[in-house]
Structure formats: C-alpha cells, structure tokens
Amino acid sequence: xxxxxxxxxxxxxxxxxxxxxxxxxxxxxxxxxxxxxxxxxxxxxxxxxxxxxxxxxxxxxxxxxxxxxxxxxxxxxxxxxxxxxxxxxxxxxxxxxxxxxxxxxxxxxxxxxxxxxxxxxxxxxxxxxxxxxxxxxxxxxxxxxxxxxxxxxxxxxxxxxxxxxxxxxxxxxxxxxxxxxxxxxxxxxxxxxxxxxxxxxxxxxxxxxxxxxxxxxxxxxxxxxxxxxxxxxxxxxxxxxxxxxx
Numbered sequence: 692x693x694x695x696x697x698x699x700x701x702x703x704x705x706x707x708x709x710x711x712x713x714x715x716x717x718x719x720x721x722x723x724x725x726x727x728x729x730x731x732x733x734x735x736x737x738x739x740x741x742x743x744x745x746x747x748x749x750x751x752x753x754x755x756x757x758x759x760x761x762x763x764x765x766x767x768x769x770x771x772x773x774x775x776x777x778x779x780x781x782x783x784x785x786x787x788x789x790x791x792x793x794x795x796x797x798x799x800x801x802x803x804x805x806x807x808x809x810x811x812x813x814x815x816x817x818x819x820x821x822x823x824x825x826x827x828x829x830x831x832x833x834x835x836x837x838x839x840x841x842x843x844x845x846x847x848x849x850x851x852x853x854x855x856x857x858x859x860x861x862x863x864x865x866x867x868x869x870x871x872x873x874x875x876x877x878x879x880x881x882x883x884x885x886x887x888x889x890x891x892x893x894x895x896x897x898x899x900x901x902x903x904x905x906x907x908x909x910x911x912x913x914x915x916x917x918x919x920x921x922x923x924x925x926x927x928x929x930x931x932x933x934x935x936x937x
Contacts, residue, residue, distance in 0.1 A: 717882055
C-alpha cells in the first residue's frame with residue numbers, strides 16, 4: 692500500500708532467471724511499485740498466503756540482494772546533481788550510493804571493473820566528465836554502468852527513456868539490446884511501447900494494480916489488448932522488431 696491506496700492487488704507472478712520481460716501499463720498502474728517490491732523498497736501486506744521469493748530466497752540482507760540486481764530508475768537520476776564524474780557514478784555501484792564518499796573503501800579490482808564496464812558501454816570518454824555537464828542520455832548510460840559494475844544476474848529498468856530525445860532513446864535501446872544478447876536478464880518497466888526492444892520475449896500488462904494479461908510478446912501486443920490497457924482505441928504497427936501505436 693502507498694498510504695491509504697492499495698498499490699498492487701492479488702498479484703501472482705513468476706519471472707525466471709535470465710528472462711527478458713517487459714511490464715507495460717499506464718501511469719499509476721503499479722509497475723514501479725512492483726519493481727520496488729522486487730528490490731525490497733516495498734513489502735507485501737502481512738496476509739495469509741502472501742509471500743515474495745527473490746532468487747530462491749524469501750529473506751535477504753538488502754545490500755546483498757541489490758548487489759545481485761542492477762537497478763536503473765528515475766529516482767537515481769534525480770540524485771545525480773553533485774559535481775561527480777561519470778567514473779565515480781559507475782564505481783559507486785559497489786556501494787549502492789551515488790558517487791564515492793569518504794567511508795567507501797575502493798579496491799584496485801573495483802577500479803578495473805568500473806573501467807571495463809565503461810568500455811563495454813562505449814563510454815570511456817565520459818569517465819572524467821562531471822555528471823552535471825552530461826546530457827540526459829549520457830547520464831542514463833552512467834547509471835546503467837553503475838547497475839552493471841557488480842555483474843548482476845538481472846537488470847531492472849524503470850521507465851528508462853524518460854526525458855531522453857529520439858537519438859538518446861535509440862542509443863539506449865541499442866545498448867539494452869546488446870546487454871540482453873550477452874545473456875543478462877532484463878526486466879523493463881515502461882508505458883512507452885517503443886521501449887520494447889526485439890529481445891523482449893514476454894510482456895506483462897498491468898492496469899489498476901493488477902495483471903491484465905501475461906504472455907508471449909506477439910500475443911500481448913494487439914490492438915484489442917492495448918486498447919483495453921490504455922482505455923483508448925489503438926492502431927498498431929510493427930517494424931524491424933519494434934512495435935509502435937497511436
């Protein structure tokens with residue numbers, strides 16, 4: 692619940708390790724609450740039969756859990772306001788912080804891993820650039836690097852294309868597709884149909900805190916289902932593995 696409002700109702704869901712899944716729905720449908728439940732920022736109400744198991748365990752040290760899942764969210768974007776460099780953002784993924792603080796003990800292997808992630812993202816040129824001088828697309832790439840630096844089992848992307856222009860959106864989709872093809876699990880949360888990269892295999896439709904439908908992408912992304920999901924008539928087209936609606 693969020694205050695007096697129930698965020699998620701009677702939800703039963705299983706996502707396998709290594710799956711490439713999108714959670715699609717309108718604003719306020721419970722998508723981000725679901726992600727926060729996976730990352731243990733929110734907890735289910737204590738009721739009979741209510742439980743959450745992450746990577747086979749129901750009880751976690753949250754620090755250990757978050758080292759196994761890479762999280763990219765708009766909440767993190769709002770924290771990237773200090774004069775810290777792209778490299779420091781990536782490196783801070785080891786400490787679940789934004790930037791490096793005096794109490795953080797950075798070891799040599801962490802530096803090497805962080806530089807390796809920047810090279811993987813083709814973003815080594817941003818290592819010394821202050822984040823407050825970066826474009827939204829460059830800063831989002833640094834947050835993806837921060838999420839990847841501890842080699843997580845899955846990458847959770849919460850509305851990743853928010854505030855990005857067309858070119859930055861294209862770069863983001865190319866990058867996420869590359870990561871998906873490398874074998875990392877992807878859980879993508881969005882209300883933009885165009886965010887769904889071709890590598891997404893399964894789509895979960897959410898509306899008003901409930902799962903409306905769940906299945907293979909081609910079965911979920913139809914004009915009828917999307918019209919029901921967003922509450923308006925929808926026309927749908929597919930090109931080069933991407934779906935577009937209006």
